[in-house]
Amino acid sequence: MRTVLFICTGNTCRSPLAEGIARQALLTGAIDGVEPDLFVASAGVHAQDGMPISEESRAALARRGIEIDGSSTGLTAEMVNRADLVLGMTDSHVQAARMIAPDSNTPIERLDPDGDIADPIGQSQDVYDRVASRIEALIPGRLQEFLAASKS
Numbered sequence: 805m806r807t808v809l810f811i812c813t814g815n816t817c818r819s820p821l822a823e824g825i826a827r828q829a830l831l832t833g834a835i836d837g838v839e840p841d842l843f844v845a846s847a848g849v850h851a852q853d854g855m856p857i858s859e860e861s862r863a864a865l866a867r868r869g870i871e872i873d874g875s876s877t878g879l880t881a882e883m884v885n886r887a888d889l890v891l892g893m894t895d896s897h898v899q900a901a902r903m904i905a906p907d908s909n910t911p912i913e914r915l916d917p918d919g920d921i922a923d924p925i926g927q928s929q930d931v932y933d934r935v936a937s938r939i940e941a942l943i944p945g946r947l948q949e950f951l952a953a954s955k956s
Contacts, residue, residue: 806954807843808947809887810915811897815848815876817925817932818893820857822846822915822939824865824872826947835944838951845887847879849900860929864936881905884912889950894920911950916942 810822823846830840855876865872877883884890884905890912892898901912915921921938924931 805841805843806888806951807845807886808950809883809890810844810846810893811849811879811890811901812846812893813848813850813897813923814855814925815846815851815878816855816858817861817923818921818935818939819846819848820872820874821861821864821932821936822891822893822943824870825868825936825940826943827872828868828870829943829947835947838944838947842947842951845883847877847883849879849892849897849904851876851878853878858925858932860924860932861936863929864932867933868936868940879904881908884908884910888954889913891915891946893923896920915939915946 810819812818823844826844829835830842881904884901885908887910890901892914898912898914924935
């Protein structure tokens with residue numbers, strides 16, 4: 805089974821949003837050409853294990869009919885090495901993952917190739933909703949690119 809790992813800083817806002825949105829899209833068949841058994845997970849480059857997902861992220865997901873359980877997990881070299889693709893929210897997340905797993909052959913890239921996805925922590929629900937919408941717009945294309953590249 806292929807694995808895509810989404811990463812952010814604390815694994816309480818952006819990466820859980822990405823994980824929940826990707827999982828829902830896979831379950832509903834919303835991404836053309838992407839098999840539903842693709843495994844998605846999330847972690848944080850500076851996460852404290854066991855922290856709850858932010859209420860704002862949970863609310864942004866709920867507005868999309870998505871429920872997510874779980875708590876924050878710190879990124880490890882083993883997680884990077886087991887993944888088939890790691891997608892960070894910012895360039896600094898990509899660099900941190902490469903430092904955590906310097907010998908990894910796993911592709912580690914930004915979710916948005918055109919720029920960083922800013923951290924919404926401490927901001928309004930509207931900001932979280934906009935971040936969720938941006939992530940939601942990016943995920944189908946990124947997963948399709950990944951699977952097309954891995955077939956060739």
